Amino acid sequence: MRELFDAAVRAISQFLYKQTTLILVILFCVGVGVAISSMSRLSENIIQSQALETAAWYSESLREARTLYSSQTIDRLENDANLDVTVTHDYTKHAGAVPLPATFLMELSKNLTSEERGTVVRLYSDYPFPWRQEEGGPRDTYEREALAYLKQHPDQPFYRFETFQGRESLRYAEADIMEASCVGCHNSHPQTPKDDWQVGDVRGIFEVTQPLDTYVAQTNVELRSLSAMLGGLSILGVTGIAVVIRRLRHISRELEKRVRERTAQLQESNEQLAAQQQRSEQLLLNILPAAIAARLKQGNQKIAQGFTEVTILFADLVNFTQLAEQLPAEMLVDILNDLFSEFDTLTDKHDLEKIKTIGDAYMVAGGLPIPRNDHAEAVAEMALDLLHAVEEFNDKYHQSIRIRVGINTGPVVAGVIGKKKFIYDLWGDAVNLASRMESCGEVGCIQVSESTYRRLRSKYVFQERGLVTVKGKGKITSYWLTGRQLCSLPAAE
Incomplete structure (x- = not known):
């Protein structure tokens, strides 16, 4: 399965290599497409920004025009007693009359409205004077929402991009704030719809509606020109890269051949190195506990650790010396190896740590190098299993080996000693007493x-x-461990 996967990867790699030019063309086309899409989004943002800026300028111009008209025209006329001038909304019906500031602003808005460009400028309020009842109030949902929003946020514009009179447009509105110079006039006018105006109230809305199709058309022309230029540059770039690739292909084939040869050599060397490393790792784990071996590999030169309580077991083959005098050396070693291998299996079974063998003696400990609460129980289980293992061994090989076991629990110091043939060993009075028990x-x-x-x-x-x-x-005082209780009871205090 692995070989099939590798073959498939190599086939795909060769295909992609041979189709480099095609891939580059596709990548360039994708890049151009992404660039055009990004420019399109950027153009849309620019169009909206320009429209907002223009609408804000319209609104500011209207406000400044009315302020200038009020302060420089109306105030001067009213303060000059020698002039008999009437300020009224229907100024066209009276000789020598001039329009109110609001009327002036509405007339100016009408003149600024352009049918050709679609720009619409409006001034409206939810309290229009009776003579502006039909056209002075909000006429659609947007205008009603603008009034509601700007009453709550008079210092912020309210705008929306939507279809207006069949054209995609920006509708931009700002609050018309009641000023101190206008409060008295509005509250005292005999036809006023509201006579409790205060400074800072929103008396109406300036709205500028700006169609976007003109901006869009201009931007599309520029976008098409830029896209054509990018396409031409892409073709030139792909052509140049294709020429270079064809010239490098022969060199690449030679390099690929050398790389394959070198890779095969390196792979063989790595496999040999990995096998040697694995053998070294296994040898180290046969000598030392895994946790201690890991610390040595990390560079710890001195390894020593104290344990407050562990359980140590010593087992000795009692009549092995007499047996050694009767058997050939090779057979003797085989017997000892088979028996101690069975002991090693029991050590692994009970998750204990084999410390060492000394001649025909076997030493094991529980609760280190990784502490555990049931170390004494684990050692006791192994001791009982050792007696059973020796009996089975004697039956199998027709021998009469006898074993003696001693166990003690207490504090020890553990560590690694030596530079050559180093071992993980234990020291302390608890170790000595365990040996004496045996x-x-x-x-x-x-x-x-x-x-x-x-x-x-x-x-x-x-x-x-x-x-x-x-x-x-x-x-x-010492005790003989003879077996397991069928029902464990809590220890007496």
Whole structure:
């Protein structure tokens, strides 16, 4: 399956290599398409920005025109007592009359409205004077929404891009704020629809409607010209690259051949190196615990660690010396290897750490290098399995090997010593006592110390041996571990 996959990848790679020019043409076309699409979106943004800027300018011009008309014309006329001039909305019906500022602004808006360009300028309010009732109020949904929005946000414009009179347009509105000079006039006028105006109220809306089709047409012309230029540049670029590719193809074939040869050599070397590395890793794991081996590979030169409580087991083949005198050396080593291999299997089964073998003695520990709470239970299980394993071994090989086991629980120091043939070893009084439990025990029995007994008495069956003399300790009480309890009870306090 892997070979089929690799063959498919190589075939695809060769096809893509041979079709480089075609791929480049496709990529250039895609690039041009993306560029045109991006320019189209950019053009749309520019069109909208220009329309907004123009509408804002219209609105500002209207406001400035009315302000100038009010301050420079109406105020001067009203303050000059020698002039008999009437300021009214129907100024055309009265000789010597001039229009109100609002009327002036409406007339100016009509003059600014362009039928050809479609620009519409309007001034409307929800409180129009009676003579402007028909055209002075909001006429559609947009104008009503503009009034509602600008009353809440008078300092912000309200605009929308929508279809207006059949043309895509910008509708732009700004609030017409009541100024101090206009409050009195509006509140006192006999036909006013609202007589409680205050400074800052929104009295109406300036709206400028600006069609976008003129901007769009101009932009499309420029966009087509730019697209044609990009297409021409793309063709020139692809042609040039295709010429270069054809000239480099022969060199590429030679390089590919050399690369394949070199890759095969490197692959063979890497496989040999990986195999050697794997053998080294396995050898290291056979000597040291995995966690300790990992620390050594990380560069830790000194490895030492204290453990507050672990359980140590020593097992010794009692009559192996006499057996050694009776059997040939090769057979003796085979027997010892087979038996200790079975011990190793039990060590792995109970997730314990084999420390070392010394002649015909086997040492194992639980609770290190990774601490665990059930270290004593795991060691006890292995001890019982060791007795059973020796019995099965004797039956299978017709031997009479006997074993003696000692167990102790306590604190130890563990670490790696030596530069050549280094080992992971344990030190401490707990180790010595475990060894004494084995050496002063009896054949076919498991002798445990007081500390191990206290850890296991609720789960296993023990028989008190009584006081035994231990070198360096004097007389201590020890116990025989004889089996497992069928129903574990809580340990007595």
